[in-house]
Amino acid sequence: MGSFIVLVSFTLMILMAISYEPYSGMGVTASDVPTSCYHYCNQKLESRHQCYKHCDESAHKDPGYKLYGYPYSANTRRVLTVLYEKDLSFDPITVDLRAGEQKKPSFLSINPFGLVPVFEDKDLKLVESRAISQYIATVRRSRGTQLVNHKSYKKIGTETMWMYIESFEFDPPATILTQQLAINPLVGLKPDYKVVNETEPKLEKVLDIYEERLKNSSFLASNNFTMADLFHLPNIQYLMGTPAKRLFESRPSVNRWVAAITARPAWKKACDVKAWYGKKKNGY
Amino acid sequence: MGSFIVLVSFTLMILMAISYEPYSGMGVTASDVPTSCYHYCNQKLESRHQCYKHCDESAHKDPGYKLYGYPYSANTRRVLTVLYEKDLSFDPITVDLRAGEQKKPSFLSINPFGLVPVFEDKDLKLVESRAISQYIATVRRSRGTQLVNHKSYKKIGTETMWMYIESFEFDPPATILTQQLAINPLVGLKPDYKVVNETEPKLEKVLDIYEERLKNSSFLASNNFTMADLFHLPNIQYLMGTPAKRLFESRPSVNRWVAAITARPAWKKACDVKAWYGKKKNGY
Numbered sequence: 001m002g003s004f005i006v007l008v009s010f011t012l013m014i015l016m017a018i019s020y021e022p023y024s025g026m027g028v029t030a031s032d033v034p035t036s037c038y039h040y041c042n043q044k045l046e047s048r049h050q051c052y053k054h055c056d057e058s059a060h061k062d063p064g065y066k067l068y069g070y071p072y073s074a075n076t077r078r079v080l081t082v083l084y085e086k087d088l089s090f091d092p093i094t095v096d097l098r099a100g101e102q103k104k105p106s107f108l109s110i111n112p113f114g115l116v117p118v119f120e121d122k123d124l125k126l127v128e129s130r131a132i133s134q135y136i137a138t139v140r141r142s143r144g145t146q147l148v149n150h151k152s153y154k155k156i157g158t159e160t161m162w163m164y165i166e167s168f169e170f171d172p173p174a175t176i177l178t179q180q181l182a183i184n185p186l187v188g189l190k191p192d193y194k195v196v197n198e199t200e201p202k203l204e205k206v207l208d209i210y211e212e213r214l215k216n217s218s219f220l221a222s223n224n225f226t227m228a229d230l231f232h233l234p235n236i237q238y239l240m241g242t243p244a245k246r247l248f249e250s251r252p253s254v255n256r257w258v259a260a261i262t263a264r265p266a267w268k269k270a271c272d273v274k275a276w277y278g279k280k281k282n283g284y
Numbered sequence: 285m286g287s288f289i290v291l292v293s294f295t296l297m298i299l300m301a302i303s304y305e306p307y308s309g310m311g312v313t314a315s316d317v318p319t320s321c322y323h324y325c326n327q328k329l330e331s332r333h334q335c336y337k338h339c340d341e342s343a344h345k346d347p348g349y350k351l352y353g354y355p356y357s358a359n360t361r362r363v364l365t366v367l368y369e370k371d372l373s374f375d376p377i378t379v380d381l382r383a384g385e386q387k388k389p390s391f392l393s394i395n396p397f398g399l400v401p402v403f404e405d406k407d408l409k410l411v412e413s414r415a416i417s418q419y420i421a422t423v424r425r426s427r428g429t430q431l432v433n434h435k436s437y438k439k440i441g442t443e444t445m446w447m448y449i450e451s452f453e454f455d456p457p458a459t460i461l462t463q464q465l466a467i468n469p470l471v472g473l474k475p476d477y478k479v480v481n482e483t484e485p486k487l488e489k490v491l492d493i494y495e496e497r498l499k500n501s502s503f504l505a506s507n508n509f510t511m512a513d514l515f516h517l518p519n520i521q522y523l524m525g526t527p528a529k530r531l532f533e534s535r536p537s538v539n540r541w542v543a544a545i546t547a548r549p550a551w552k553k554a555c556d557v558k559a560w561y562g563k564k565k566n567g568y
Contacts, residue, residue: 113493124442126445130448135444139437161410161411
């Protein structure tokens with residue numbers, strides 16, 4: 001009988017040693033996940049991984065995400081791509097930029113900056129497409145495409161660096177060229193070629209650095225597609241429809257990279273305006 | 285004897301259940317921490333928290349960080365503030381921007397963008413001041429001021445949002461005004477008042493939104509000082525020395541916030557040019 005108890009005790013000991021990792025230890029507090037899920041994890045003594053997966057998958061089956069945006073907007077498409085890469089349902093709410101709805105008081109009460117997209121996850125409201133993208137990729141890390149690394153400090157550092165290179169080196173000239181060469185013609189304005197001629201060399205300088213990087217790396221931050229690549233998509237898509245596409249096509253590694261990232265099904269879907277307007281609430 | 289073994293077994297079981305959390309489970313792999321530290325953690329079966337602290341504190345006692353920068357540079361000061369908030373030693377390497385050293389081939393081989401700061405943590409080289417700042421705050425999360433939240437998804441989302449609001453709403457007009465009103469006079473150029481008059485209303489619009497936020501929150505992302513506030517410091521410091529300071533002073537909550545963040549000792553030290561030049565290697 002004593003031996004039996006010892007055996008049972010040791011077995012329990014081994015099992016607990018393997019599996020006991022309180023959910024709070026993974027860096028998420030009780031206030032961050034549904035109470036039922038938090039209690040379930042602690043009571044059942046699941047592994048942290050199992051618990052995380054359980055909370056993430058079951059508690060968020062219908063996340064009830066809301067996305068205020070406009071399907072032609074570059075910044076809206078950035079967030080759409082993340083949602084599609086993660087295969088997440090959401091409720092699209094159209095803010096008609098052509099009608100200037102983003103500057104009306106009813107929308108300014110939602111985002112005082114008067115910009116789309118705006119993302120709502122229950123009582124959390126977020127603006128800025130890159131912040132929304134990172135939030136979704138962090139909260140839903142175990143689902144769909146892994147867009148940001150959470151394990152290796154080196155990879156986190158490198159990815160963050162390339163994300164900020166997009167924000168501060170690529171985006172400023174790319175946005176000016178997108179406005180002049182893609183948006184102006186759409187609204188009946190001519191491009192200001194003085195501005196274009198001043199801006200193109202700035203983008204070329206950035207693309208020269210990208211070319212060197214992409215000779216030795218499939219994507220910017222690593223050999224895998226990450227958020228750093230995704231952030232570039234909306235401006236690149238617009239510019240590839242203008243004479244500025246030669247700046248990308250004349251650089252072989254950049255050209256290969258552009259082809260790879262624009263071919264992603266999530267990006268194609270983000271550009272499909274019918275997919276936005278055809279959506280039923282929480283379904284697509 | 286049987287009872288004694290049962291007692292010992294149960295005691296061990298409880299102890300292991302409380303303390304066994306393999307280091308790899310906290311999201312850091314063996315390749316990210318020194319091998320000796322990783323093995324120590326797994327052999328000693330410390331708690332994840334203890335192990336994390338051990339690796340972070342002991343393995344990085346002399347981190348050997350290198351910072352290429354210029355003590356008058358706004359972007360260099362952003363990273364300096366993070367290093368001082370975390371009380372971290374580093375080796376400063378001066379890149380004289382007045383002498384144009386950042387555009388010389390020897391520096392372009394370090395950062396092809398020709399910009400400071402550049403940060404080196406052993407074989408990891410990072411550019412972009414905000415990326416460097418986030419890297420340090422993430423790797424050294426357990427040390428000094430807690431600048432970024434790693435536990436609450438809501439807080440991570442809100443902080444990230446305010447960081448990107450700084451990057452995309454505050455920084456563009458603030459940088460233009462800093463250049464025109466602070467840098468131009470330093471190098472013997474007059475401000476272009478057409479540019480100033482076009483840009484000030486853009487910054488005012490942003491500060492109006494900040495004023496509303498700061499009426500109900502001590503700092504931008506929460507009631508605590510975070511990276512989102514820190515990111516604003518370099519531009520604000522320059523602008524407070526120009527006529528543009530009235531844009532901040534005329535808004536009571538913004539004014540209170542500016543006073544609070546510019547009073548931080550880490551920021552004062554980051555602005556102390558003597559502290560940069562007086563540094564011995566790895567000491568200050």
